[in-house]
Amino acid sequence: MNVAGLIFSNIHDQSIPELTRIRTMASIPFGCRYRLIDFPLSNMVNSDITTVGIITHNNYQSLMDHIGTGKDWDLARRSGGIKLLPPYVAAYENTVAGRLYSSRLEALIGAENFVHRCQADYLVLSDCDVILNIDLRQVIEEHIRSGAFLTVVTKQLGSVAHGFDSPVDVVRVGEDGDIEEITRVRSQRGACEVSTNVMVVRRSDLLAIISESLSHGYTSFSGDVIGRNLGRQRIRAYRYTGWYAHIDSLPSYFACSMELLTPEARAGLFQIADRQIYTKIRNSPPTKYAEDAVVKNSLVADGCMIEGQVENSILFRGVRIGRGSVVRNCILLQDTFVGSDVQLGCVITDKNVVIKDGRTLSGHESMPFFIGKGLMV
Amino acid sequence: MIKKKECVAMLLAGGQGSRLYALTQKTAKPSVSFGGKYRIIDFTLSNCINSGLDTVGVLTQYQPLLLNDYIGNGLPWDLDRTFGGVKILPPYQGKDGADWYRGTANAIWQNMNFIDRYGAEYVLVLSGDHIYKMDYAEMLAYHKQRGADCTIAVIEVPLEEASRFGIMSTREDGTIYRFTEKPKQPDSTKASMGIYIFNRDKLERYLRADSQDPASSNDFGKNVIPAMLAGGETMLAYPFHGYWKDVGTIDSLWEANMDLLGEHPALVLSDESWRIYSRHESAPPQFVGKDAAVSNCSVTAGCELYGSVRNSVLGSNVRVMPGAVVEDSVLMSDVTVESGASVRYSILDSGVTVGAGATVGEARGTASGIAVVGANYRIPVGETVAAGAMIYG
Numbered sequence: 001m002n003v004a005g006l007i008f009s010n011i012h013d014q015s016i017p018e019l020t021r022i023r024t025m026a027s028i029p030f031g032c033r034y035r036l037i038d039f040p041l042s043n044m045v046n047s048d049i050t051t052v053g054i055i056t057h058n059n060y061q062s063l064m065d066h067i068g069t070g071k072d073w074d075l076a077r078r079s080g081g082i083k084l085l086p087p088y089v090a091a092y093e094n095t096v097a098g099r100l101y102s103s104r105l106e107a108l109i110g111a112e113n114f115v116h117r118c119q120a121d122y123l124v125l126s127d128c129d130v131i132l133n134i135d136l137r138q139v140i141e142e143h144i145r146s147g148a149f150l151t152v153v154t155k156q157l158g159s160v161a162h163g164f165d166s167p168v169d170v171v172r173v174g175e176d177g178d179i180e181e182i183t184r185v186r187s188q189r190g191a192c193e194v195s196t197n198v199m200v201v202r203r204s205d206l207l208a209i210i211s212e213s214l215s216h217g218y219t220s221f222s223g224d225v226i227g228r229n230l231g232r233q234r235i236r237a238y239r240y241t242g243w244y245a246h247i248d249s250l251p252s253y254f255a256c257s258m259e260l261l262t263p264e265a266r267a268g269l270f271q272i273a274d275r276q277i278y279t280k281i282r283n284s285p286p287t288k289y290a291e292d293a294v295v296k297n298s299l300v301a302d303g304c305m306i307e308g309q310v311e312n313s314i315l316f317r318g319v320r321i322g323r324g325s326v327v328r329n330c331i332l333l334q335d336t337f338v339g340s341d342v343q344l345g346c347v348i349t350d351k352n353v354v355i356k357d358g359r360t361l362s363g364h365e366s367m368p369f370f371i372g373k374g375l376m377v
Numbered sequence: 378m379i380k381k382k383e384c385v386a387m388l389l390a391g392g393q394g395s396r397l398y399a400l401t402q403k404t405a406k407p408s409v410s411f412g413g414k415y416r417i418i419d420f421t422l423s424n425c426i427n428s429g430l431d432t433v434g435v436l437t438q439y440q441p442l443l444l445n446d447y448i449g450n451g452l453p454w455d456l457d458r459t460f461g462g463v464k465i466l467p468p469y470q471g472k473d474g475a476d477w478y479r480g481t482a483n484a485i486w487q488n489m490n491f492i493d494r495y496g497a498e499y500v501l502v503l504s505g506d507h508i509y510k511m512d513y514a515e516m517l518a519y520h521k522q523r524g525a526d527c528t529i530a531v532i533e534v535p536l537e538e539a540s541r542f543g544i545m546s547t548r549e550d551g552t553i554y555r556f557t558e559k560p561k562q563p564d565s566t567k568a569s570m571g572i573y574i575f576n577r578d579k580l581e582r583y584l585r586a587d588s589q590d591p592a593s594s595n596d597f598g599k600n601v602i603p604a605m606l607a608g609g610e611t612m613l614a615y616p617f618h619g620y621w622k623d624v625g626t627i628d629s630l631w632e633a634n635m636d637l638l639g640e641h642p643a644l645v646l647s648d649e650s651w652r653i654y655s656r657h658e659s660a661p662p663q664f665v666g667k668d669a670a671v672s673n674c675s676v677t678a679g680c681e682l683y684g685s686v687r688n689s690v691l692g693s694n695v696r697v698m699p700g701a702v703v704e705d706s707v708l709m710s711d712v713t714v715e716s717g718a719s720v721r722y723s724i725l726d727s728g729v730t731v732g733a734g735a736t737v738g739e740a741r742g743t744a745s746g747i748a749v750v751g752a753n754y755r756i757p758v759g760e761t762v763a764a765g766a767m768i769y770g
Contacts, residue, residue, distance in 0.1 A: 032662035033678070071452065072659075261664075270661035278659050281453075285646035285653070286413040286677040286691075287663065288638075297667040302414070302678050303647070314662075 003140055004080075004120035004203075005044040008107060009037060010057035012129040015166040015248045018370045019350070023062040026054070026128040028253075029333050029351070031260055031269075032301035032316050034279045035066050036247070039133070040126040040198075042277045045073050047136035049124060051080035053114040055107050057087055066280050073278045085111050104221040105213050112210050120203055127197040131245040131256065133269050133277070134198070139238045143200040149233035150205070150226065152179060153198035155244045159191040165249030169195040169222050173237040182226055195222070196240065243268025254348065254368045257314050257331050260299055284317050292323065308338070322357070329365070347371065380460055381496035382432045384517055384574075386425050387488065389481050390418060390505035391438030396626045399751040399769040400726055404443040406625070407505030410709040410727060412637055412646065413677040413692045415655045416447060417624060418505040422454045422463070423653045428513040430501065432461035434491050436484045438468060438477060453656040466491060480595030486584040492577060500580055502573040502597065508633050508644065509570075509621040510651050516615050517574055526579045526610040529553065529602070530572035532617050542568035543598050545614050553612040556602050567614055570621060573597065579610060620644050627767075631724060631747050634690040634707045637675050660693045668699060677710075684714065692727065701731075705741045715758075722764065723748040732758035739764035 009026035019028045026037035037054070044052055052075060056063060063084075070082035087110060108115075115123065122143070124136055134153065143151040154171055164185070170192050172181040182195070201209075209225055218224035226235060243265055245256035259265045270277060284303025289295065294309040301317040308325035315321075316333045322340035329346045332338070336349045339357035346363035350373040355361070359377055363369030371377060394406025401409065407418035418435075425433050433456060437444055444465075451463035466488050468477050478484035485502060492500055499520070501513055511530070520528040531545050539560070545567045546555035556569070583601050587593050593600045606612055620643055624630040636643040646653055660679030665671055670685040679694035684701035692710035697703055702719040712725045715733040723738035724747055731737055735756045738748035744764035751769025756762060 266661065266664065276659055277661070281657070281659075283453075283652055283654055286675045289671045289674045289676060290640065291673045293672055295665040295671055296669070297665070299662045299664050300676075301662045305647070 001122070001140065001144075002120045003047075003049050003122045003124060003136075004118040005040075005049045005052040005124045005126065006108075006111065006115070007037060007040050007044075007052065007054045008104060008125070008127050009054050009060065009063055011104060011107070011127050012166065012248065013057070013059075015129070016250055016253060018250050018348075018372070019253065020059070022059065022373055024056065024059055024128075027060075027062040027066050028128075028247075029316060030131070030247075030253075030257065032299050032314055033282075034277060035063075036128040036131070037063065037066070038277055038279045039131045040128060041073055041075075042275075043126070043132065043134050043136055044124065045075065045278065046275045047124075047140075049136065050075060050077060051083075051118055051120060053083045053085050053111060053118070055085045055111050057107070060084070060086065068280065072280050083114060085114055103219045105219055105224065108206075108221070109210055109214060112207070115203060115206055115210065118203070123201055123203055123206055125197070125199045125201070129247050130196045130198070131243075131247070131269070132196060132198070132240060133242055133272055133275055134240055135275065136198075136200075139198070139200050142238055143236070146177070146234065146236050148178075148236040149201070149229060151200040151236045151238050152226075153196045153240050154193045154237045155196055155240050156193045157188075157191060162188045162192065164188075164246075165252055168246070168248075169197075171195055171237060177236055179226075179230065179235045179237050182222055182230065184222065193237070193239075194246075196244070196246075198240075200238075242272075250348070250368060250370060251366055254331065254346075254365065258312070258329070260314065261297055261312060282317055290323075293321075308340075308342075316351075331368075350374075353377070382461055383497065384430060384432075384499040384501055385492050385495050385497040386430050386433045386501040386503055386513070387485055387492070388418070388421055388425075388433055388435045388503045388505050389484060390435050390444060391441075391478055391484065392504070392506060393439040394506065394625060397630065398627075399749045399767045400627075400630075400724070401440075402751055402769055403440060405437065405439045405441065408444045408447055409624075409630070410692055411508065411624065411630070412634060412644075413675050413690055414657050415653060417508065418444070418447075419454075419653055419655045420508050420510070421503050421505050422448075422451075422456065423651075424509075424511050424513060425503075426454050426456060426654070427651055428511075428515075430513060431456060431458055432495055432497075433463045434466045434488060435463060435505070436466050436478065436488065438484075441465070441467060447656055449656070454654045461495065464491070480593075480600075481597045482584055482587050482593075482601045483595035485580070486588050486595075489581060489584070498577055500575045500577055502575065504571040506625060507570065507621060507623055509617075510619065510648075510653075511572070511617060511621075513572075513574075516572070519615050520574045520613065523551075523613055524611065525574075525613040526576050527602070527605055528574045528613040528615050530570040530617050531567040531614045532570055532621050533566050534568045536563065536566050539563035539566050539568065543571075545569060547614045551614050551616075553606065553614050556598075556606060558598050567616070569598065570617060571598075573602075579605070583608070627724065627747050627749055631707060635688070635705075637690060638673050638688060657693065666699070669697075684716075698733075706738070709752075718756075723750065723762075725750045726752040726754075726769075728753035730755045732756050732760060734759045735761065737762040 009024045013020040069076040075082045287304040290307040293306045303317040307323045308321040313330045318335040325342040331348045343360040349371045352374045354376040390407040394401040450457045456463035546565045622633045663680040666683035677693040683699040684697040686703045696713040698716040701714040707724045709727040714731045717734040718731045721738040722741040746765025749767045
């Protein structure tokens with residue numbers, strides 16, 4: 001079975017502007033050493049998908065830097081491998097002429113060439129705002145067996161009230177496993193089933209979707225493609241039961257990151273046999289804990305130097321915590337430098353932030369204090 | 378157009394490292410783990426690429442499987458090149474018969490064709506069992522500038538330890554007039570680091586003569602260097618200042634690991650301008666539990682620490698369970714220390730499991746020696762491994 005992957009790197013950029021001001025959703029750092037794209041990319045690689053197109057929109061420099069040739073995902077191939085698909089802006093009729101795409105469907109139209117040439121029988125589509133560790137081979141098998149037009153991976157959420165910081169597609173699934181209704185909501189009472197936007201479709205069907213959308217001027221994938229086809233074509237739900245996180249705002253980024261401190265999250269994301277998460281190798285030395293270091297309930301990347309106290313925090317590569325400093329409930333991105341006698345609580349620092357000696361900074365879980373890239377406080 | 382490389386590095390990696398015993402049962406010394414995420418050979422390979430040398434022949438013989446696999450196509454060191462790069466050179470069958478490498482000199486002699494394939498004028502001979510950071514380009518510049526036939530890197534050692542090394546006696550201008558292997562009464566404190574630069578033609582001449590001498594043990598230190606001195610060649614000592622450690626014994630391997638710790642470590646790996654590269658598997662970040670106590674340690678990705686860990690160097694994916702104690706020890710990758718177990722003044726090779734409540738080694742102050750446990754060994758629940766013991770399965 002020949003399957004190709006297609007990753008949308010920018011689609012949810014606007015939901016977390018603090019971190020996407022200088023990068024794509026795909027290249028948001030997450031979990032000490034990863035970028036969000038590492039999860040869909042690793043899922044594809046672990047499911048024997050070795051041809052992957054990455055649709056970009058803007059701000060994709062950091063993404064290109066991260067992906068490189070794709071060798072860290074074993075995707076530096078002569079045949080297939082990773083292809084970055086920058087926006088295709090041209091003055092032809094019937095294309096998104098003269099402007100960048102603004103929806104998933106328009107992005108797909110721009111990637112038509114890749115879909116046309118990739119020689120796969122099926123395609124897996126994925127976004128970067130949802131974090132899963134999923135065996136896509138099972139989804140593909142299930143899709144083929146059911147003979148469905150489209151299979152959407154869904155996740156059932158518990159019976160609490162859900163407020164989504166960005167709109168989410170809630171699906172109603174019939175007893176036969178087919179999706180009967182799809183609604184875009186901002187909040188939901190009680191248990192619900194949401195689309196993860198991971199989808200499997202036959203390549204010829206995707207090409208048909210693209211050309212039909214072009215001729216009708218459709219722009220919305222969930223509305224125009226899924227919505228219009230409900231009842232006409234079989235659109236199936238594949239229920240994913242593993243660990244799931246959906247990042248749609250800075251507070252949810254904070255909450256999802258902190259969830260990694262639970263053994264369930266680490267087991268469900270990082271410790272599944274044969275399904276490890278790959279990322280760019282940085283060759284950092286091991287992390288050093290000084291004589292007076294006190295570290296509790298924290299996730300720490302390589303290349304750090306800890307001389308102070310760290311609790312319930314996530315430290316990315318190359319972070320330094322000075323003597324006498326206390327860091328609680330913080331997410332410190334790559335190469336953050338914390339001087340001596342600093343107090344930090346519920347702070348998110350972007351890369352290369354410097355916190356000078358003696359500073360005290362604090363936010364709240366519902367409103368973490370964010371410090372932009374390269375700033376000095 | 379025929380391309381050329383000015384200098385080719387030949388890395389001797391065939392040594393068994395018999396004094397490391399339990400750690401070299403299934404692998405050659407250069408591929409023994411060091412410093413959490415490295416192997417000994419990473420230092421020489423990284424030195425090569427950081428010095429701008431991109432053609433390295435690695436001579437293997439003893440238990441090469443792991444080393445071959447580890448070096449692979451050389452990608453982690455940027456040594457995957459279309460011309461040059463890193464090449465594994467095992468003993469082979471030639472026109473005149475097949476033979477094992479009979480000594481360090483013989484290993485190079487059997488691979489003169491590799492050197493000539495790159496048209497190299499200079500040959501840098503290295504051994505893969507030392508921990509140090511050195512710019513070979515500076516040494517080569519020194520060699521060329523002084524017009525030497527052979528340059529040997531030397532390091533100052535304390536006089537009382539000089540009898541453990543090959544000692545160079547030098548004149549004012551740095552030329553060597555005498556070389557004595559492990560002298561009883563050393564008259565110099567300049568120890569050979571086992572790093573040589575030869576002019577290719579001179580090297581060939583002396584290796585040819587050496588190969589025709591049935592009495593020779595085909596060794597650089599014992600035969601070739603003395604022969605070149607006797608032949609009146611220009612032999613230079615190149616003084617090196619910096620960290621250098623031969624990790625050929627259990628004690629020195631332990632010490633070199635400990636040199637990474639402390640406020641002002643003797644060996645610094647975080648220097649961005651001289652990175653040490655290694656091949657490592659993708660492991661998740663390290664996790665330190667809420668009741669853990671970790672101090673003065675070097676910890677690698679994938680570790681999960683719930684117990685107490687002090688003055689230790691931990692490789693990737695090490696697990697220290699609640700109530701377990703690890704002190705003054707080197708734990709290589711994938712070691713698990715179960716609840717209530719204690720590990721003191723020990724070296725545990727990769728994949729070792731210390732069963733719940735077991736005791737390995739003794740506190741450093743009172744122990745008679747370092748306890749060593751070989752790869753994948755399982756220490757049963759409640760068992761005791763005495764200080765200084767060496768066990769493997």
